[in-house]
Amino acid sequence: MRFNLLTDAWIPIQHQGSHQKISMQQLLCGEQTGELCLPRDDMELACLQLLCAITQVLFIPKDKKALGQFVKEPITPEVYTGACKGKMDWFDLGHPETPFMQIRGVKSTQPTPMDKLLAGVADGTNKAFVNPHGLAEALCGGCAAIALFNVANNCPSMGGGFKGSLRGSTPITILINGRTLRETLWLNVLTEDMAESVMPWYSATKEQLPNYLDRIKADTKIPASRIGLNRGLLWQPAYFELLPSKFSANCSCCGCHGPVYNGFNKAKFNYTVEGIWPHPLSARIFTVKKGEREEKFPSFTTTAPTWTHMSRLVVDQQNDKEGQQTAPVIQQARTFMVTDKIQLIIGGYRNNQATVLERRHELFSLAQGWAEHGNVIQQIITDGLAYKTALRKALYLFAVGIKDKVNGSGVNLCDPVETVYYQQTENLMHNSLAAIKFEASQDELRTLNKQLKDIVIDLFNKATESYRQEPKMLKALALARRSLHKSFNELEPQGETL
Ligand SMILES: [Zn+2]
Structure with missing residues (x-):
């Protein structure tokens, strides 16, 4: 089975209600357009990542100006064909010697069924309600390529000694969303200037082949700084061979x-x-311990919503103990999308070892001025979290009281009420990030805080309503109210009484 990602029509799109598959050339040359469309949100996100990786491997614009030109105008078929020269073998899924992201002649005692290549399908926990019945018994070339790429980049490893992705187990991926699919691909491609700045070894490694063409020797130690841009983007951490x-x-x-x-x-x-x-589509966070800097990629480790991660995804910060740096594509966008608002695609899995617990694939907008007002974005997130903490703290005191002074109610409402808080503030937080007027940010933050406070008061009252008639719990309830009031005062000095 021969199938080449550079020439076959494999990109699933939806345009004016009809579904079809188009080729990379049709997309980049502006001959066809539409929205990516696959039944699984994670496969759709992986497809977009793969398209961006292919575009990056084929083209690296010299600088901002050259990138701007690619964003603005489709390329010609001649330019496309020229860029593919010498790289056709990299993207051939059925290549007799060096198939795309595979190794020929992989020895395993028995073949693994195709569903193992789709994260989360094979494990029982979320199968029934997340995936339509019958998924993943057989995959076409395009979907198999997307699944291979997804497993190599975004998923927990296959377990039992299999290596995971270069970004660790389940990294958060962040992409810039353009007005069209074609524009989106270019907005997530690094220029040569940017590549040099995030990977000082860029020039020295730019002729490297992917590791399924130029294999790694077993048991070697490879410094990350020896891995070039293309090799890293197409990194295959394990040995796989698809069986037609x-x-x-x-x-x-x-x-x-x-x-x-x-x-x-x-x-x-x-x-x-x-x-x-330094993956182009990932933020990094670091801590300094005993003078050593330890870096890692953020991931969704709890059920807390995606907005709670926003500041570390788009705001740079550092002190001598810890810090965070946004994804290289966002760093790059700061230099040429300063006066625009920006729309981000954020996704990833939440896992428990090899088991996928949750998938996320969300859109976020940041208002005009986002690039220069990271401190305000940070404040919005901090406030959103602070009101949640105030609520939790009060409910915790309601449950446990104060030793030797106030008997607690013994009713712990913290977790269920936190869940409702996140549900009720989700739109508010999205809208604040999307619509804030940075030039009047103090007023806007005050309005946001007022809204968050109202939600907290309402949730607190509803949660404790049925206990108000319990004489034994009245002291705990009063204690909790005082705590909430104190927290409000700290958040907003002129806070009103409850
Ligand atoms: Zn398919």
Whole structure:
């Protein structure tokens, strides 16, 4: 089965109600347009990441001006064909020697069913309600390529000694959303100038091949600073080999009929990457311990909503103990989207080891001025969290009281009420980030705080309503109210009484 990501029509789009697949050339040359469309949100996000990676590998605009030109105008078919020269073998899913993100001749005792390549499908916990029945028995070339890329970049490792992605287990991915799909691809491509600045080893490594063409030796130690841009973007951490079916079938992911893969062989091999590879689509956070800087990629570790992560995803900060730096594509956008608002696509998995607990794929808008007013964005998030903490603290005191002074009610409402707080503030937080007028930010923050406070008061009253008639709990309730009032005063000195 021959299938090439550079020439075949594999990109699933929806345009004016109709679905079709288009090629990379049609997309970049502006011959076809539409929105990406796959039944699974995580596959759709992985597809977009793969499209951006291919665009980056084929083209690296010299500077901001050259990138601006690509964003503005579709390229010609000649330019596209020229860029593909020498790289056709990198993207051939059925290549006899060096198939895309695979190794030929992988030895495994038995083939693994295709559903293992789709994160979360094979484990029982979220299967029933997240995935339509029958998904992932067979995948067409396009969906198989997306799934391979997703497993290599975004998923927990296959477990049992299999290496995970260069970004760790389940990193948060952040992309800039353009007005069209074509524009989105370019907005997430680094210029040569930017690549040099985030990877000082860019020039020295730019001729490197992907590791499925130029293999790593087993048990080697590889400094992250020896991994070039293209090699890192297409990094395959494990050995996989797709197994084509003898028969045509419907793809269980996109539904198209044709040649499919219905299993794969996998094998682990050992190596160590030392240090952190600065992925273009990831923020990084670091702490300094005993003079050593430890970096990592943020991920969704709790059920707290995505907005709670926003400041570390888009605001740079550092002191001598810790810090955060936004994704290189966002750093780059700061220099040429200063006067615009920006729309971000943020996604990733939340996992417990090899088990995927949750998938996220969300859109966020940041108001005009976002690039220069990180401190205000930070304040919005801080306030959103502070009111939640005030509520939790009060409910905690209601539950446990104060030792030897006030008996607690013994009713712990912290977690369920926190969940409702997050639900009720979700739109408010999105809207604040999208619509804040930075030049009048103090007024706007005051208004936001007032709204958050009203929500907290309402939630507190509702949560404790049924206990107001319990004489034994009255003292605990009064204590909780005092705590809430004190927190409000700290957040807003002229706070009103409850
Ligand atoms: Zn498919």
